[in-house]
Amino acid sequence: MDDDKKRRRVIYDRSNGYCHICRKKVAFTNYGKAGERGSWEIDHSNPRANGGTDRLNNLYPACISCNRSTQHGSTRTERDRYGHTKAPYSRERANEFTENNTWAGAVAGASTGAMVGGACLGSNTKPS
Ligand SMILES: [Zn+2]
Incomplete structure (x- = not known):
């Protein structure tokens, strides 16, 4: 896999393969293959024209028709049209959300405590 493809895979997985x-x-x-079934492009959530970056947290998969239509409005405006x-x-x-809503909150708290304990031990060690 080349780097471009890896990057596309990460972006694609951000929304589990759905147009955002x-x-x-x-x-x-079908990345970039306009006219193909399920064709998509990488969309800048905050457009570069508005100071949006090429960082992953600003990039989402969008089907080509949506991506092309965002030329005229913000992502938020476009999502609103679909009620999202x-x-x-x-x-x-x-999955994280599902777990946090059930029992994992307590487990997460316990492991955070353990990590804090470890950090304290470390900081008590005097440099030689
Ligand atoms: Zn779409």
Whole structure:
């Protein structure tokens, strides 16, 4: 896999393979192939013209028709048309939410405590 493809894969996975605007499923292998089923492009959530960056946290997969239409409005405006305010969650993110809503909160608290304990031990060690 070349770097471009890896980068595309990370972006694609951010929304679990759905257009972040209309939430249609897009096809990873049809990246940039306008007219193909599930074709998509990388969309800048905050457009470069508005100072948006090329960092991953500003990039989402969008089907080509949505991406082309965002030329005229912000991502938020476009998502509003479909009644969404946020991008779809990636599968990992969705799982986190499920776990946090059930029992993992307590476990997370316990492991944070352990980490803090470790940090204290470390800071008590005097440099020689
Ligand atoms: Zn779309």
